Amino acid sequence: MQIWQILKEKGYAYLQVKALTSDGRTDYISTSYIILEPFYQLPGEPNQIEIFEPIDSPIFKNWAQAEDDTILVLKKYL
Numbered sequence: 001m002q003i004w005q006i007l008k009e010k011g012y013a014y015l016q017v018k019a020l021t022s023d024g025r026t027d028y029i030s031t032s033y034i035i036l037e038p039f040y041q042l043p044g045e046p047n048q049i050e051i052f053e054p055i056d057s058p059i060f061k062n063w064a065q066a067e068d069d070t071i072l073v074l075k076k077y078l
Contacts, residue, residue, distance in 0.1 A: 004064035008055060012038040015060060017051040036060075 015038055019031040028051075043049055053059060 014039045
C-alpha cells in the first residue's frame with residue numbers, strides 16, 4: 001500500500017493502464033504484463049487518451065491493500 005499512498009500524496013489522480021506483449025508491443029488481447037503509469041490529470045487531446053482509471057478506484061485500492069503485489073487481469077471477449 002505504500003507506493004499507492006505515496007502517489008496519492010504527490011497529487012496523482014489517474015493511472016494509465018498499458019498492456020504489453022512479451023516483446024514490448026502494446027496489445028490488449030495477448031497481454032503478457034501491464035504497466036501502470038501515474039498522471040496528475042487526463043490528457044487534453046482526444047488522440048492522447050488511452051485507458052485510464054482513477055487512482056481511488058476500487059480496483060487499485062484492493063490491489064494496494066492485498067498481501068502480495070499480484071493483480072488478476074480478466075479478459076472479456078465480445
